[in-house]
Amino acid sequence: MTFVISNACIDVKDQSCVEVCPVDCIYVEADDRICYVHPDECIDCAVCESACPVGAIFKDDNVPKEAAEFTRINLLWFKDKDAARAEVQAFAEHNTSIT
Numbered sequence: 001m002t003f004v005i006s007n008a009c010i011d012v013k014d015q016s017c018v019e020v021c022p023v024d025c026i027y028v029e030a031d032d033r034i035c036y037v038h039p040d041e042c043i044d045c046a047v048c049e050s051a052c053p054v055g056a057i058f059k060d061d062n063v064p065k066e067a068a069e070f071t072r073i074n075l076l077w078f079k080d081k082d083a084a085r086a087e088v089q090a091f092a093e094h095n096t097s098i099t
Contacts, residue, residue, distance in 0.1 A: 002059070003048060003058065004037065007056070011092070
């Protein structure tokens with residue numbers, strides 16, 4: 001992994017990160033509630049991190065504990081998009097119900 005887009009991105013989808021990425025390694029589709037960084041395509045330039053208006057992007061070893069599962073979810077999206085979407089949905093529902 002290189003960079004991870006975390007829970008702060010849920011339903012924001014500003015996509016400034018997509019626009020500034022020099023290698024087009026950040027993906028989002030119509031059914032997605034967040035964007036995803038391709039771990040093999042990312043060149044670790046960090047341009048996306050500063051472009052994010054909600055501070056949702058972290059270097060893989062700096063992801064906050066409360067968002068740690070998004071490292072796994074990000075990887076999952078590139079193998080099974082529906083499973084990743086379900087996990088983001090479950091995370092959002094769980095965290096909405098406790099606030």
